[in-house]
Amino acid sequence: MKHLVRRADVRDLEAWVELRHRLWPSLSLDGHRDEVADALTQPDRFAAFVCVSPGGVLSGFAEASLRSDHVNGCTTSPVAFLEGIFVEPEHRRFGVASALVGAVCDWAVARGVTEIASDAAADNDTSHALHAALGFEETERVVYFRKSL
Numbered sequence: 001m002k003h004l005v006r007r008a009d010v011r012d013l014e015a016w017v018e019l020r021h022r023l024w025p026s027l028s029l030d031g032h033r034d035e036v037a038d039a040l041t042q043p044d045r046f047a048a049f050v051c052v053s054p055g056g057v058l059s060g061f062a063e064a065s066l067r068s069d070h071v072n073g074c075t076t077s078p079v080a081f082l083e084g085i086f087v088e089p090e091h092r093r094f095g096v097a098s099a100l101v102g103a104v105c106d107w108a109v110a111r112g113v114t115e116i117a118s119d120a121a122a123d124n125d126t127s128h129a130l131h132a133a134l135g136f137e138e139t140e141r142v143v144y145f146r147k148s149l
Contacts, residue, residue, distance in 0.1 A: 003059065003091070005099045007107075008048035010040060015058040016050060023086040039063070044111075049103040051087070051096045060087035062100035064107065064116075071117045073139025080108030082118035085130075101134050 008016055017032040024032070039046045044066075051060040062085040071079040082104060087096045108116055118136060120127035122143070132138075 002054055003094065003096055003099065004052045005049055005096075005103050006052065007103075008050045008061065012050050012058060013037075016048065016061055019050075019058060019061050019086050019088075020084070022088075023084055047104065047107045049100050049107075051091070051100055053091060059091035060096045060100055061085070062097075062104050064104040066108075066111065066113065067117075071115075072119075072142065074115045074117050076113075076115050078111075078113060080104065080111075080113045080116040082116060097130060098134060 013033065013036055016036055017029055020032045020036070021027070021029055027035075036048075039048060046063070046065045048061060048063045050058050053059040063083040065081050065083055066078040067081045068078045071077075071081060082101065085097055085100060087100075105116060116136075117139075118131060120131065122141060128138070
């Protein structure tokens with residue numbers, strides 16, 4: 001199956017929002033629309049790439065940003081940060097995630113960045129395996145705490 005990966009743009013908005021909602025269902029569709037619209041106004045700091053299936057349907061996306069704050073496990077700044085990646089189940093295991101992350105890496109290198117980072121919930125073994133398969137190495141594990149005052 002041949003897929004095309006390209007930079008996301010306004011024509012992808014609704015399909016991109018639907019894919020984001022599958023990855024992050026706690027945010028409303030309108031919330032996703034607002035975030036995507038905002039992201040599209042920051043092309044130097046934020047990038048999203050979509051994968052278009054042979055039938056012309058978006059089958060996956062990856063989003064990345066440039067972070068200048070401290071990024072755990074990294075030694076440089078800014079760092080490209082893979083904010084999210086999702087591939088529709090029927091398009092998995094065809095190299096789509098690899099192609100999406102490759103596009104993110106190319107975008108980062110073109111901006112002079114030498115490291116890419118990401119994160120995943122401690123119990124998300126599927127994401128851990130995907131990151132390892134894509135060449136990421138685990139740097140540390142962190143548990144966050146809070147206390148109401």
